[in-house]
Amino acid sequence: MLLRLYSRMAMLDVMSSTPFGVLADPARRRILDLLRDRPRLVGELTAAVGLSQPGTSKHLRVLREAGLVTVRPDGQRRWYELRPEPLAEIDEWLTPYRWMWSERFDALERHLDTMDDA
Amino acid sequence: MLLRLYSRMAMLDVMSSTPFGVLADPARRRILDLLRDRPRLVGELTAAVGLSQPGTSKHLRVLREAGLVTVRPDGQRRWYELRPEPLAEIDEWLTPYRWMWSERFDALERHLDTMDDA
DNA sequence: GTTGTTCATGCTCTTGCGGTTATATAGCCG
DNA sequence: CGGCTATATAACCGCAAGAGCATGAACAAC
Numbered sequence: 001m002l003l004r005l006y007s008r009m010a011m012l013d014v015m016s017s018t019p020f021g022v023l024a025d026p027a028r029r030r031i032l033d034l035l036r037d038r039p040r041l042v043g044e045l046t047a048a049v050g051l052s053q054p055g056t057s058k059h060l061r062v063l064r065e066a067g068l069v070t071v072r073p074d075g076q077r078r079w080y081e082l083r084p085e086p087l088a089e090i091d092e093w094l095t096p097y098r099w100m101w102s103e104r105f106d107a108l109e110r111h112l113d114t115m116d117d118a
Numbered sequence: 119m120l121l122r123l124y125s126r127m128a129m130l131d132v133m134s135s136t137p138f139g140v141l142a143d144p145a146r147r148r149i150l151d152l153l154r155d156r157p158r159l160v161g162e163l164t165a166a167v168g169l170s171q172p173g174t175s176k177h178l179r180v181l182r183e184a185g186l187v188t189v190r191p192d193g194q195r196r197w198y199e200l201r202p203e204p205l206a207e208i209d210e211w212l213t214p215y216r217w218m219w220s221e222r223f224d225a226l227e228r229h230l231d232t233m234d235d236a
Numbered sequence: 237g238t239t240g241t242t243c244a245t246g247c248t249c250t251t252g253c254g255g256t257t258a259t260a261t262a263g264c265c266g
Numbered sequence: 267c268g269g270c271t272a273t274a275t276a277a278c279c280g281c282a283a284g285a286g287c288a289t290g291a292a293c294a295a296c
Contacts, residue, residue, distance in 0.1 A: 024142035025284080029211065036214060042243055055285060057244055076242045076293040084218040091216060093147065094209055096154060100202040143254080160273060173255060175274055194263040194272050238296085245290070252283085260275070266268090 019086045020093075022066045027051060028059050035069065035082035042078055137204045138211075140184045145169060146177050153187065153200035160196055 023029055027049045034040055034048055046056040060080060063069040067086045072079040141147055145167045152158055152166055164174040178198060181187040185204045190197040 018144070020138075020144075020147070021142045024139045026136075026138075027284095029138070032215075043241095046243095051284095052286060053243070054245080054287080058284075061244080076291095078243065082218075084215045087212060087215050088219050090208070091212055094205060094212070097150075097202045097205050098209060100200075101206050145254090161271095169254090170256065171273070172257080172275080176254075179274085194261095196273065239294100240296100241294075242292085243290100244292100245288105247288085248286090250283105250285085253281090254279105255281105256277105256279080258275105258277080261273085262271100263273105264269105264271075266270100 017062075017066055019066060019068065019089050022062060022068060022086075023090070025059065025062075027056075028063055031056075031059060031063065031080075032068065032082060035080060039072070039079040039081040042080065045080065135184070137184060137186065137207050140180060140186060140204075141208070143177065143180075145174075146181055149174075149177060149181065149198075150186065150200060153198060157190070157197040157199040160198065163198065 023032075030049050031045055034045060042053065042056060042060065045060070046053045049056055049059075051059075060069065063080075064071065068083055069080050070083050072081065141150075148167050149163055152163060160171065160174060160178065163178070164171045167174055167177075169177075178187065181198075182189065186201055187198050188201050190199065
């Protein structure tokens with residue numbers, strides 16, 4: 001029972017695994033994309049990602065511990081639903097870069113390069 | 119032996135994988151953050167990330183192969199500069215999620231939940 | 237109860253990452 | 267030339283991630 005508590009604490013600890021690492025796996029990105037429409041059962045997700053059911057469950061665990069999905073038990077089945085909040089961290093990291101790949105950036109860069117030459 | 123070659127090719131293949139995988143490592147994110155200001159030498163980056171010089175070079179290789187940085191040789195030194203274009207892929211993936219963590223989303227969700235109850 | 241279904245967990249195996257040290261390569265300087 | 271500096275590559279190691287398979291746990295249905 002105490003052991004149970006500890007493993008739960010370890011789980012919470014792993015929660016601090018950043019969303020960047022979570023999104024590194026394409027299967028997990030695919031799962032999130034599917035959950036964007038509506039909550040889904042593990043069986044659905046398993047079929048969609050083309051992995052074994054245990055494999056899918058493992059990815060779902062990672063997503064859960066990162067706070068990217070929540071589970072709603074329904075009898076023997078489990079509805080997984082998206083919880084997008086942790087994605088905000090990625091969005092924030094991306095923010096100072098976002099302006100850079102626009103055409104205006106190219107123009108500005110050329111301008112600055114020209115000034116450097118002078 | 120041929121097998122070994124194939125596995126090596128697979129390695130390189132994975133190395134040049136998606137920007138998601140590249141950003142999974144905090145050292146690489148840190149490098150990109152530093153390059154946002156200006157191009158930098160390997161030595162600078164090594165000191166900043168607190169890794170060994172070869173370790174830093176390895177991360178730089180990954181970033182290079184993902185197209186996130188370019189190198190400009192200058193004598194025996196190398197200026198690494200940011201090339202943010204590949205980050206657009208992440209930005210695009212994020213797009214359909216971005217509205218979701220706003221307050222308007224919470225309000226809408228509450229509204230929909232209310233409708234479910236009725 | 238028994239059987240079937242749905243999902244999670246445990247185990248094992250392999251692979252690849254991220255880190256180190258040692259070495260090679262290339263350019264600078266005296 | 268020889269020695270110093272800056273960077274890349276090679277060789278190696280530890281470990282965790284990801285996959286499969288087998289099993290367990292919980293619930294449903296009969």
